[in-house]
Amino acid sequence: MAVIGYARVSTVEQNLDLQLSALNEAGAVRTYADQGVSGSATERPELTRVLDRLEAGDVLTVWKLDRLGRNTRHVLEVVEELRNREVGFRSLTEGLDTNGPMGTAMLTIMAAFAQLERDTIVERTRAGLTAAAKNNRHGGRPRKVDDAAAVRAVALKAKGLNASDIGKMLGVSRATIYRYLAG
Template sequence: MARIGYARVSTAEQDTALQTDALQKAGCSRIFEDKVSGAKAERPGLAAALSYLREGDILVVWRLDRLGRSLQHLIETVATLEAQGVGFQSLTENIDTTTPGGRLIFHVFGALGQFERDLIRERTRAGLAAAAARGRKGGRKPVMTPEKLQRAREYIANGLNVREAAARLKVGKSTLYMALQAARAADS
């Protein structure tokens, strides 16, 4: 059983010394580091640490936000560790998934994360329904307006091809093709 540390700072100008000192004091035999924003998906130090870990090891971080890009990412990472038989410990928050209490706290975090995602989804649906009830439709405004479609038909009737008509209207030719096709289908 090894205690493996992971330290991360957001910029190259920052120093991991505070974190590495705490990780060494916590008994980490090896420490992996990243100097990259937590929002970045690619973190070579974290990837190396995760591939280095073996069943029975414990991944130790100075603070929870050093590991996860978001609560969801943090929960997924710890769940992956748990599935591999690897423990997780955060020194600042005093969370240790190798203990029953630590697992409970982390599962509460997971439940809160899921609750937050469900609330966001519910609010989004309610907002879209309220907007629809007021006659508003989401998304971008259509590029092809009925006026542009009428002008395109006139251009084509006067001898321009679809590409030339689309260029004059400042729309893509595929957009114009689809609008003409939809109009023909509606007319028939």
Template structure:
């Protein structure tokens, strides 16, 4: 079993030494660090590389939960992905580990907040569309690009019960990209939505 650390700083000027030191002190054999990458961005090269190298029985360790993702849904999707691969997760600051019952209970609470987040987003979207309609603007879905089509397909496959590695093989994508697409698909609530012309 390998302990793999992940550190991230939002700007190139910031220093990840505090995180790196804490991760090494916690027993991480290797630390992957993204510099100048916001937590809201789905593409994080070093995290993608870590996910490619992680194997069943390994552990992904972060200094703090927000280093892994700013968005609760994004964070839970990633932890779900790790669990499906047999990779454990641990956050040093919050003391959460997916191997213990307390950590799993915390993740359940976070999952409830993620659902609340999704519901509020849906309400804001409806209110925004109603306001736009009142101003005479018509809503509509953006044109389908090759990427949005892959996002839709990934959501459909997940909805059908396939796991991320199976989806990656079907779509010819990396597991990290599939995770990102599933996160986008869940945020848009378009699992199983038919393509439009």
């Protein structure tokens, strides 16, 4: 029997240290980690690797349930596959352990709450974007060139100036000027 760890962070800027430390303290003899991979992504190379290499008697251990996945169905499918292969599952933060029926029941409940949290975040984000759009506010990076400057760029181009010179005059890059001239 071996404790095998799996860690994941969604962006490359995030740090795996907390998860790796906790998995090490839990006795993980080997840890697989996906960095810069969303939990909702279907392709997680290191998760695939660890699932392929687990053997009967091993215990797949994660720092937190949402590291395995945020989709309830996927989490439960993975755990069911592990159970069929006689591989245990443990989540350190939630204190879940699939050894026994109570651990499995708690895992199902926790996975449902993780899915609820994700769905609530998505719903709130959509509502916020809709409200912002009604107030004529749109997400994304602010424009570098306002409407007046865009008109000026077109007029300067018509006078024969090149994009580099126009960009210097307006304080933006040549590529930005090309985008506005193309539109």
